Amino acid sequence: MKKIGFLSFGHWSNHPAYKTRTASDTLLQSIDLAVAAEEIGLDGAYFRVHHFAAQLASPFPLLAAIGAKTSKIEIGTGVIDMRYENPLYMVEDAGAADLISGGRLQLGISRGSPEQVIDGWRYFGYAPDEGETDADMGRKKALQFLDQLKGVGFAQPNPFPMFPNPPGLLRLEPHSEGLRDRIWWGAASNATAVWAAENGMHLQSSTLKMDESGKPFHVQQAEQIRLYKEAWKKAGHQRVPRVSVSRSIFALMNDQDRYYFGQDTKGADQIGNIEKGKRAIFGRSYAGEPDQLIKELAKDEAIQEADTLLLTIPNTLGVEYNIHVLSSILEHVAPGLGWR
Numbered sequence: 001m002k003k004i005g006f007l008s009f010g011h012w013s014n015h016p017a018y019k020t021r022t023a024s025d026t027l028l029q030s031i032d033l034a035v036a037a038e039e040i041g042l043d044g045a046y047f048r049v050h051h052f053a054a055q056l057a058s059p060f061p062l063l064a065a066i067g068a069k070t071s072k073i074e075i076g077t078g079v080i081d082m083r084y085e086n087p088l089y090m091v092e093d094a095g096a097a098d099l100i101s102g103g104r105l106q107l108g109i110s111r112g113s114p115e116q117v118i119d120g121w122r123y124f125g126y127a128p129d130e131g132e133t134d135a136d137m138g139r140k141k142a143l144q145f146l147d148q149l150k151g152v153g154f155a156q157p158n159p160f161p162m163f164p165n166p167p168g169l170l171r172l173e174p175h176s177e178g179l180r181d182r183i184w185w186g187a188a189s190n191a192t193a194v195w196a197a198e199n200g201m202h203l204q205s206s207t208l209k210m211d212e213s214g215k216p217f218h219v220q221q222a223e224q225i226r227l228y229k230e231a232w233k234k235a236g237h238q239r240v241p242r243v244s245v246s247r248s249i250f251a252l253m254n255d256q257d258r259y260y261f262g263q264d265t266k267g268a269d270q271i272g273n274i275e276k277g278k279r280a281i282f283g284r285s286y287a288g289e290p291d292q293l294i295k296e297l298a299k300d301e302a303i304q305e306a307d308t309l310l311l312t313i314p315n316t317l318g319v320e321y322n323i324h325v326l327s328s329i330l331e332h333v334a335p336g337l338g339w340r
Helices: 023-039 059-069 087-101 134-148 190-198 217-235 255-264 290-297 301-305 319-332
Strands: 003-008 044-047 074-077 105-110 183-186 202-205 208-210 243-247 249-251 270-275 278-282 286-288 308-312
Touching: 003 023, 003 074, 003 243, 003 319, 023 044, 023 059, 023 319, 044 059, 044 105, 044 308, 059 074, 059 087, 087 105, 087 134, 105 134, 105 202, 134 183, 183 190, 190 202, 190 217, 202 217, 208 217, 217 243, 217 278, 217 301, 243 301, 249 255, 249 290, 249 319, 255 286, 255 319, 286 290, 308 319
Parallel strands: 003 044, 003 308, 044 074, 074 105, 105 183, 183 202, 202 243, 243 308, 249 286
Antiparallel strands: 208 278, 270 278
16 A cells, blocks of 8 residues: 655646646645545645746645645645745744644655756855855755754743743744654655654655666665665664655546657656756656556556655646546556555
8 A cells, every 4th residue: 555645846837738827826726636636535735846936936825725625635845945944934834734734744845956046045045154065054954944843942031021921941833743753855865865864754755866876767766765764763763754756657548648648658767967967867757558557667666665656747737637647547557556
């Protein structure tokens, strides 16, 4: 059995073929999609966060709205770029959204990926300390966020407050008990996966990782997951770790599916550079008749290692079509692989 969710990048553009022409379209359809996904039995609704782009960028209002309109589905991100964040303010936003949802947030965070603008976090008022890289800054903010999620008082109370204070140091409010245990780290390398385990975060591994061995993508990703699990065990955490992988998977059920994704039936890994001097490997897309998908996906070592599968979706094609895409996997592919 696996948890199966969707991952939306939340694109919009004034394009005649798009159902999402504006930011409003994307936000409102994201809510509708999460509600419909819960109705068909999907386990998670996850959203990518990108700044300076015609994509979703401020996750907490969206997560709170989805939390208010659903009751069971996990709600998360994949991922929030911590270089742009104020960790303390983020604790308040996350706590509020988690309480609204009844404790269903599964927040994916990371040091971030290449962005639309050069050093975009500087426009938000942030810069690495002397001797730090922007990646160092992102990881340091992540640790601050994790520490404050514990709900321990740290701020000296005003002796003349507007409202009476409880005794002792004050913590950030609202505090959501248990949210600290539902934070995930998006790791693109083996080393950062181990770091995530050491710091008690679940692991998100996407359709991209640093090419560290030249092996096929799914093999490298499976090795990354095994290293993460070993590091978690060594760290002595009492909780059970969770691991998600992302995949683009499309069952070709009708002519519309074949029109959109028929060209991906011979998918293959790709190699590229997402940052200067850093070679990355991009996992293949899967498209085919359900029986063929079952055969191909059964060979994917990383999916076998993960407990959660996030299906990347073409959000620009609208809610109805994406529910068809997701339902096709749930009904015609997942049972044949023992995921349902």
